Structure formats: structure tokens, C-alpha cells
Amino acid sequence: MEFITFLFLGLMFVGIYVTTMFILLTIQNRDKMFKYPTPNENYTITVIIPAYNEEKSITSTIKHVVNSNYPDIKILVVNDGSTDNTSAVVKKLCKKYKNLKLINKPNSGKADSLNCALRGVKTDLFAVVDSDSFPAKNSLKKLSGYFDDKKMSAVTSFVKLRNRRDNFLTKLQAVEYILMGWSRKLLDFIDSVYVTNGPLSLYRTNFVKKIGGFDPKSITEDIDITWDLMKHGYNTSMCLDANVTTVAPNTLGAFYQQRTRWGLGGIQALFKYKSEILRRNLFGSFVIPFVMLSIGVSVLGFILLFLTFGREISIKLINAGLLTSSNIGIFQKDLVNLTPPVILYLLVFLAISSVIYFTYVLTQTKDRFEQIRSFSNFFNLLFYIFVYLAIYPIVWFSSIFRFVTGNYKW
Amino acid sequence: MVKTVFIQTLIISLFIFSTGFYLGDYIESQRADYIQDLSFRADTNRLDLNTQISMFDKLDCETIRSETIGLADDTYFDAIDLEKMEKSEVYSDKLYEIHRKYDLTRTIIWKITDDQKRCFEDYNIIVYLYQYLDPSYESELKQNYFAALTSELRRNNNNTILIPIAYDTDINSLKLIMNILEIEEETQLVINNKHFVSELISKKDLLNLINTD
Numbered sequence: 001m002e003f004i005t006f007l008f009l010g011l012m013f014v015g016i017y018v019t020t021m022f023i024l025l026t027i028q029n030r031d032k033m034f035k036y037p038t039p040n041e042n043y044t045i046t047v048i049i050p051a052y053n054e055e056k057s058i059t060s061t062i063k064h065v066v067n068s069n070y071p072d073i074k075i076l077v078v079n080d081g082s083t084d085n086t087s088a089v090v091k092k093l094c095k096k097y098k099n100l101k102l103i104n105k106p107n108s109g110k111a112d113s114l115n116c117a118l119r120g121v122k123t124d125l126f127a128v129v130d131s132d133s134f135p136a137k138n139s140l141k142k143l144s145g146y147f148d149d150k151k152m153s154a155v156t157s158f159v160k161l162r163n164r165r166d167n168f169l170t171k172l173q174a175v176e177y178i179l180m181g182w183s184r185k186l187l188d189f190i191d192s193v194y195v196t197n198g199p200l201s202l203y204r205t206n207f208v209k210k211i212g213g214f215d216p217k218s219i220t221e222d223i224d225i226t227w228d229l230m231k232h233g234y235n236t237s238m239c240l241d242a243n244v245t246t247v248a249p250n251t252l253g254a255f256y257q258q259r260t261r262w263g264l265g266g267i268q269a270l271f272k273y274k275s276e277i278l279r280r281n282l283f284g285s286f287v288i289p290f291v292m293l294s295i296g297v298s299v300l301g302f303i304l305l306f307l308t309f310g311r312e313i314s315i316k317l318i319n320a321g322l323l324t325s326s327n328i329g330i331f332q333k334d335l336v337n338l339t340p341p342v343i344l345y346l347l348v349f350l351a352i353s354s355v356i357y358f359t360y361v362l363t364q365t366k367d368r369f370e371q372i373r374s375f376s377n378f379f380n381l382l383f384y385i386f387v388y389l390a391i392y393p394i395v396w397f398s399s400i401f402r403f404v405t406g407n408y409k410w
Numbered sequence: 411m412v413k414t415v416f417i418q419t420l421i422i423s424l425f426i427f428s429t430g431f432y433l434g435d436y437i438e439s440q441r442a443d444y445i446q447d448l449s450f451r452a453d454t455n456r457l458d459l460n461t462q463i464s465m466f467d468k469l470d471c472e473t474i475r476s477e478t479i480g481l482a483d484d485t486y487f488d489a490i491d492l493e494k495m496e497k498s499e500v501y502s503d504k505l506y507e508i509h510r511k512y513d514l515t516r517t518i519i520w521k522i523t524d525d526q527k528r529c530f531e532d533y534n535i536i537v538y539l540y541q542y543l544d545p546s547y548e549s550e551l552k553q554n555y556f557a558a559l560t561s562e563l564r565r566n567n568n569n570t571i572l573i574p575i576a577y578d579t580d581i582n583s584l585k586l587i588m589n590i591l592e593i594e595e596e597t598q599l600v601i602n603n604k605h606f607v608s609e610l611i612s613k614k615d616l617l618n619l620i621n622t623d
Contacts, residue, residue: 013427020426021419028415190415286416311547319554326612328562345437346430 008304012346014297019353025186026357033185033364034241037145044123045073045140045202050113051131052080055089057247058131062090065129066097070140075100076117077131081107086131110198111214111221118205118213126205128222132247133199134162139242143202146237153207153234154226155242156184156196162245168380169255173248175362175384182361185240193236194287196226200244207234218272219408220265227273230283256395263399264408266291271403295396302393354385441495442505448488449508455481456515463522471529474522482519482571485512486564489574509542510579517584520573524587524603534570534620536560537600539593542576555610556598563616 026033047065051058058077065075079087079102090102105116114128125147129135139157146155158181164174187193196203201222208214211228218224226236249255270292276284277292358381402408459481466474489512496505523535538560540553557574564572575584577595587593591603599607605619 009431012430013423016426017419017423020423021415024415024419024422311550315547315551315554318551319558322555322610323558326559326614328558328613345434346427349426349430 004304004307007300008308009346011297011301011304012350014293015350016346018293019350019357022183022186023353023357025189026360029186029189032189033182036142036239036241037148039141039145040148042071043125043144043147045070045144046117046121046123046126046205047073047075047129047140048114048117048121048126049075049077049129049131050080050110050117051077051082051086051090052107052110053082053084053086054131055082055085058086058089059093061129061131061134062093062097062100064134064136066100067137068135068140069137070144073099073140074123076120077102078113078117079104080110080113081105109216111216111218111224114221115213115216118209121205123205125202126208127200127202128198129200129244130198130246133159134245135200136243136245139200139239139244140202142239142242143200146239147202147204149235149237151233151235152204153229153232153236154196154201154203155237155239156193156202157200157238157242157244158185158240159197159199160243160245161248163247163250166250169252170248170250171377171380172384172388173255175358175380176388177248178365179358179361181238181240182365184238188238190286191235191282192287192290193238194226194230194291195223196236198222199246200242204234207232218265219261219268223265223269224272227269227283227287230287231273231276233281256398259392259395260398260402263295263396264402266295267399267403268408270295298393299396299400302390302396305390351385355382358385445492445495445505445508448492449511452485452488452508452511452515455484456511456518459515459518459522463518466522466526471526474526474529475533478519478522478526479571481515482573485515485519486572486574488512489516506579509576510581513576513579513581513584516573516575517581517587519571520575521583521587523571523573530571532569534567535602536563536570536572536620537603538572538574539577539588539595539597539600540574541578541595543578552598552610559611559613559616560599562613 049058049061049065054061062075062077065073075097077090077100079090087102087104090100094100094102103117103120105113118126125144127135127140127143135157143155143157146152159177160181161170161174161177164170184193184195203225207229208225211232214221215224215228230236249258270288273288277288278284359378362377362381459477462469462477489509492505492509492512496509520535520537523530523533538556540556541549545553560572560574564570575581577584577588591600593600593606594608596608597606599605599611599616601607601616601620607616607619611619
């Protein structure tokens with residue numbers, strides 16, 4: 001057996017393992033997916049909204065937070081040296097909402113803005129809400145109940161897209177956000193929620209202060225803070241019923257920029273916490289290897305597919321041009337090969353299981369009629385699985401390149 | 411609870427993976443059996459042809475043509491099947507020797523068409539020589555083109571006998587013929603043992619070349 005075949009089988013095994021684990025966790029926890037604990041204590045909460053040039057969306061974000069049904073929340077907007085009218089817009093709102101405060105500071109990045117706000121936070125918990133995100137009315141309440149667990153340090157929410165109807169790219173991201181949220185909840189059942197997202201997450205103030213706050217050097221402070229908390233033995237969790245909507249990039253350029261930044265943040269975290277790998281806790285023995293494998297399988301799978309089929313496909317394409325110009329039929333009945341390599345059957349099995357499972361997931365989320373009702377939405381799912389996921393490793397290559405060349409620009 | 415999930419997942423994954431692996435191995439051995447059958451048939455046909463060669467002086471052209479073309483056709487289609495299987499083969503590497511048998515049979519057919527010129531005067535004999543072992547990207551590109559070109563020619567012209575042969579499977583008789591005809595390895599098409607084509611050629615130019623005879 002060739003090395004490349006051996007490698008392919010290895011990747012297939014990892015793929016089957018992860019898919020099986022998610023299906024198994026879904027079956028075992030199907031009644032608990034949307035459940036959340038009711039808080040036994042009244043935790044005080046400060047909501048921090050870091051903002052940079054968000055004059056268009058900040059009003060709506062603040063209004064969504066103000067309208068939350070959680071009692072007595074304090075709101076801190078950190079204007080991170082915006083060059084637009086963000087500061088003026090928030091100042092105006094401060095007159096209207098007494099629990100809203102504005103901190104103006106020179107531009108120094110999101111993590112530093114959060115630390116700046118954190119210094120003034122006296123409440124039990126604090127939430128981080130991105131300035132282009134809009135929490136649902138009851139989300140903070142649903143998230144707060146998890147903190148009855150005395151080791152709970154951070155709880156994250158279920159992010160949905162506000163602008164999913166913009167174009168095909170945002171529709172694909174809408175599918176992806178749902179699947180990401182679902183899989184994050186499944187990881188919650190094995191105590192492995194490894195990202196507390198930027199749109200809405202709730203943290204225990206004294207735990208975050210104890211570990212020194214957010215790392216300003218990290219390009220994705222949400223991954224970093226979660227890993228840091230896990231490293232210190234604190235728990236993290238996820239509530240699938242606490243919703244927040246956010247605005248996703250609707251152009252390829254902005255999307256590519258955002259995703260390479262996420263990728264870079266992931267790689268940065270892997271290197272920062274490499275000494276934790278294989279430690280005898282879930283963070284070291286599962287979370288870090290899981291993230292490493294996710295990146296590895298994606299990149300290696302892409303390279304293998306390219307090596308296996310890239311050559312043949314490019315030859316067929318060039319030949320199609322040559323044959324057409326020479327007036328020869330492109331599809332020669334004798335030469336059509338309908339005998340796929342046996343190894344592809346495993347891949348086909350994996351693809352079919354994924355389609356069935358992802359369809360199930362979409363029907364289980366609250367947007368089920370929205371997401372799966374029409375053929376076009378099902379087409380989006382198929383496109384997401386077979387095209388989007390297949391070419392997504394390009395983003396990883398770019399992130400790796402940025403990491404190697406030290407390009408940490410936002 | 412957490413550990414249990416990992417172990418349960420491992421057991422189920424191993425079951426799925428090994429079932430898939432053994433199923434794949436089973437399907438491939440079924441294919442190998444099919445190829446083995448083809449191989450036996452090729453052996454018999456080649457021996458049969460060798461026996462007939464000794465009698466060719468006593469046979470009329472009609473019979474010689476019919477036997478040779480019949481075998482050339484059978485070999486052509488069997489070899490196409492064989493190559494499809496080879497491209498799909500993953501778990502084992504049993505087909506190389508069978509491929510050599512076909513190359514030998516096709517070499518014999520080529521030799522017959524040359525020895526019995528009188529019977530094949532109205533026929534165009536196109537020998538397509540290709541690299542079997544690790545062709546470069548450029549060679550594979552060219553070979554794909556020639557395979558399509560010659561296949562179309564064979565389908566549209568009843569008086570064309572197409573003999574594709576891999577020149578690098580270590581068949582000594584083929585090496586001898588290539589030496590005698592002074593054919594270099596870069597050559598892709600040998601037309602009626604007179605014209606040698608090594609560069610990409612359009613269908614029109616190839617037809618012109620054939621019709622100059």
C-alpha cells in the first residue's frame with residue numbers, strides 16, 4: 001500500500017471518528033440540547049461593548065442590550081479610538097440610558113479595550129458583546145444560570161446571522177454558523193467548549209481578572225481567553241438557546257480577511273499553549289489535539305485530494321480544449337472510467353452521513369423552517385459540504401503563511 | 411461520562427472503518443478475479459494465435475484477417491477494462507503482470523499485420539505506443555490526447571486496426587520490433603509501419619497522413 005493511501009485512510013479514520021462522536025453525542029443528549037439551568041443567585045452583570053468605527057450599528061447594539069430582560073445591568077462602551085462618529089453617537093445615548101457609560105481611549109485593539117473596561121468592572125459577571133451584534137432579550141438570563149457551578153468561568157451563546165439574505169456567501173455562512181453552534185453545544189457535553197465567541201459571551205469577573213485579563217498580543221482574544229481559563233482548570237459552557245445575531249462579511253474579500261484572522265488566531269493559540277498538550281486534563285488531552293487535528297485534516301485532506309485528482313482533472317481540462325479544437329469528441333464512451341477507487345467508498349459514506357446529519361441539525365435548530373424548507377436551502381447545505389468545505393483549506397494556507405511571516409494585522 | 415463517550419466512539423469508528431476497509435478489499439478482490447478471468451482468456455487467445463501463425467501460409471487472407479482483427483478487438487476492450495481497474499486499484503498491486511500479457515498479445519498482433527502485409531493492404535494499422543510506468547505530466551497529457559484521437563479514428567473507420575501497446579513493460583519482442591523499425595521511445599503513433607508521429611497532431615492532419623498511402 002502506498003504511503004499516500006495510508007495517509008488517506010488515516011484521515012478517513014479521523015473523519016469517521018469525529019462524525020461518529022458528534023452523532024453519538026447528539027443521540028445521547030437530544031433532550032438536553034436547548035436546556036439551560038435557571039440561576040439560583042442574582043448575579044450582577046456589566047456588559048462591555050468594544051467599538052471601533054461602528055457609528056452605524058452601535059445604537060442598535062446598545063438598544064438590544066438595554067432591552068434585555070436581565071435586571072440592573074451596567075453597560076460600558078469602549079470607544080477604541082474610532083475615527084468616525086461612534087463616540088458622539090454613544091454620548092447622545094448616555095443621556096437617555098443612565099446605566100450606559102462611555103470610555104474613550106486611543107486605538108489599541110479589542111483585547112486591550114476589554115482590559116481597560118475590565119479594570120472598572122465590579123459586578124460578579126461581565127458580558128462581551130461585539131458592537132455589530134444584537135443579543136436576544138432573554139439571552140443574558142439564560143447564560144447566567146450556568147454560573148451556579150462555582151468553577152464556571154465563561155459561557156457562550158448561539159450566534160445567528162442577521163444578514164443571511166444578503167447574498168449566496170452569507171447564506172452559506174448562515175448554514176455554517178448553525179452547524180458551528182450545534183457542534184459547540186455537543187462539545188459542551190464533554191466539557192470542551194474552546195471558544196467563547198465575540199458576539200455574546202458571559203464571564204466570571206474575578207476568574208478573568210485572576211488570570212490577567214485578555215491577551216493584547218492575541219489576534220483572536222475570544223479563543224485565547226477561553227484557552228487560558230481552561231488551562232487554569234476553570235469550566236466553560238455553551239447555551240444553544242441564548243441567541244445573538246451578528247453581521248457577517250458579505251464580500252469575498254472581507255470574508256477571506258476575517259477567516260484568515262480566525263485561522264491565524266487558532267494557530268497562535270496552538271503555539272502559545274503547546275506546553276499544555278497531552279496534559280492529563282481535557283484541555284491538554286482533547287481540546288488542543290482536537291483543534292490541531294481539525295487544522296491538520298483540513299490542510300492534509302486538501303493536499304491529498306489535489307495530489308490524487310488535481311493532476312487528472314487538469315489533464316482532462318487541458319485535453320478537453322485540445323480535443324475540441326481538433327474536432328474530436330470530449331466524451332469517448334470507451335475511455336470513460338466509471339470504476340472509482342475503492343477508497344472513495346469510505347469518503348462517499350462519510351459525505352452521505354454528513355448530509356443526513358447536517359440536515360437533521362438544521363431541522364432541529366429554531367430556524368428549521370427557514371433553513372430547510374426550500375430546495376434552495378438544501379442546495380446551500382450541499383454546496384457548503386461539497387464545495388465550501390473542500391476549498392476552505394485555502395484560508396488555512398493563508399493563515400499559516402501569515403503566521404510564518406509574522407503578519408498579525410487585524 | 412466523558413471518557414465513556416470517547417471509548418464508545420472509538421469502538422463504533424473502528425467497526426465502521428474496518429467494515430469499510432474489508433468491504434473495499436472484497437470489492438477489489440472481485441475486480442481482481444474478473445481481471446484474472448481476462449488474463450486466462452488472454453493466455454488462451456495468445457496460445458491459439460501462436461498455433462494459428464504456424465498455419466498462416468495455408469490459410470486464406472479472409473481467415474487471417476478475421477482471426478487477427480477479432481483478437482485485436484477483444485484485446486483492445488479487455489485492455490481498456492484492465493486500465494480502468496488499474497487506475498482504481500488501491501489495496502494491491504497485482505495487475506502489472508497481466509498488463510504485460512496484453513502488451514505481448516498486442517505485439518504479436520502487430521507482428522502478424524506486418525508479416526501478412528498482403529492480407530492487410532486495405533487496412534490502416536495504427537500502433538499507439540505509450541508510457542505505462544510513471545509518465546511525466548506532459549507525457550500523460552499527450553497520451554490522453556492520443557488515446558482519444560486514436561479511439562475516435564478506430565470507431566469511425568472500419569478499416570482501421572488500432573493496437574495500443576505500453577512500450578515500457580519489458581517485452582523483449584516489442585523492443586526488437588522497435589529496434590528494427592528504428593522507433594524511438596518518444597514516438598506515440600506508428601502508422602502502417604511507415605509514418606511516425608511523436609508530437610500532437612490534429613485529426614485532419616492524421617487523416618491526411620493515413621490517406622497519403
